[in-house]
Amino acid sequence: MTAERLRQYKSIKAEIEELAEQIQMLESSDIVQGSDREFPYIKHNMKVETGECDHTRDMLKKELGLLKAEYHALNEFINNIADSETRRIFRYRYIEGWTFQKIAFKVGNGDEQVPRKKHNNFLKKYEKYENHML
Incomplete structure (x- = not known):
């Protein structure tokens, strides 16, 4: 463990929150409302799949996983002193x-x-x- 890695703690924590928020926004933007084509035209939510959006979300989730692992390692290091x-x-x-x-x-x-x-x-x-x- 180095001081440089430890100095990243607060920034990593903030970045985790930001990425989680971005992922949540991407996931909620994939949902639209629609209705059945036939009577009684019941309204329901539908998920729209787009390759670009899915790729971006997957990249963000991967980065989030890496940041969480580093955050956990930093916490573990400090707590094990x-x-x-x-x-x-x-x-x-x-x-x-x-x-x-x-x-x-x-x-x-x-x-x-x-x-x-x-x-x-x-x-x-x-x-x-x-x-x-x-």
Whole structure:
């Protein structure tokens, strides 16, 4: 896990919501109202199939799946940090989007360098461990 991937957390979350909305709009735009050709002319909804629309929807769903997988991986990484204070620092930094100064006050230390160093040291150790495993 890298700081760069973690910084994408909030943007990925927003993009997931946007893509889900686009997919929903595409799916609802495929539905039209019509009626039977013969009496009593009962009205009902019909789905209109268009190749271009289906292709776009499939692409969006694929992208949505990839983003959800990355979002899940980022959450899992943060939630699996064993040290409580470090886990809180990562949650506040990436999930909440807080500055290190605000995090320092929240975790009980007014010096922003304390959570920043704890954050950076954890990532360095993790990256070293990850590279060693390869």
